[in-house]
């Protein structure tokens with residue numbers, strides 16, 4: 322797909338990996354709807370300022386991906402401004418960790434709703450437009466946790482395995498319409514998710530600081546020996562948007578932590 326003037330929606334685009342992907346697409350000439358919860362507006366304005374600094378065109382859209390009416394309104398906002406939608410990046414995600422026997426049912430429902438149901442609802446909202454256009458890209462954020470389960474990550478892992486299955490099934494449904502559907506599997510990007518949730522939890526279990534926990538994970542689990550960046554995820558998203566004949570894959574962008 323030609324990215325110049327393509328219209329992309331990035332959910333969870335206010336910060337972290339979503340921001341990296343939004344900026345990378347904008348740098349290639351795409352117009353980007355930065356869709357996120359209203360509470361993230363300060364971060365989202367930074368993403369938009371960065372896109373504008375790159376010479377791009379961006380739109381702030383409020384969405385809670387758990388709500389189909391809001392997902393539809395998000396798609397309509399992009400169409401109202403630019404007349405079409407070409408790319409949906411289902412990036413919005415949350416994490417909660419802990420052993421199954423102590424895991425709260427509300428946390429299970431919340432993580433399932435945002436990560437898995439949100440991916441379904443936003444794809445359902447944009448799907449008819451891409452099918453009618455007979456072109457488009459859907460990119461879903463899975464994880465190393467979508468390739469291998471680790472203790473403490475049952476719920477998050479279930480959503481990320483689920484996203485890979487969803488990606489493959491939707492890829493079949495969309496293929497006759499020349500719409501590709503792929504997933505990206507990051508591992509260790511030091512965003513809010515690692516900084517505020519994973520590193521402190523792993524550190525507490527190991528009796529080390531959060532920073533030491535992150536560095537320890539990188540040293541022991543990542544063959545490339547370094548964390549990934551939000552720019553790495555942007556590069557992968559651009560690659561998947563450009564690729565005309567790749568669909569249904571779950572692309573590892575995790576320094577070799579998972580290779581299958």
Ligand code: NAD
Nearest residue numbers: 333337338385386413414462464507508509510512513514
């Ligand atoms: P992050 O917490 O920095 O960003 C997540 C974004 O999702 C935030 O902007 C947040 O406001 C948004 N969001 C949360 N709930 C939402 C909702 N209901 N509706 C709309 N937006 C919502 O985390 P991140 O690391 O940038 O994660 C982005 C994606 O990448 C997630 O799907 C995550 O699971 C995945 N991922 C991250 C890593 C990593 O190493 N950071 C690894 C594997 C996968």
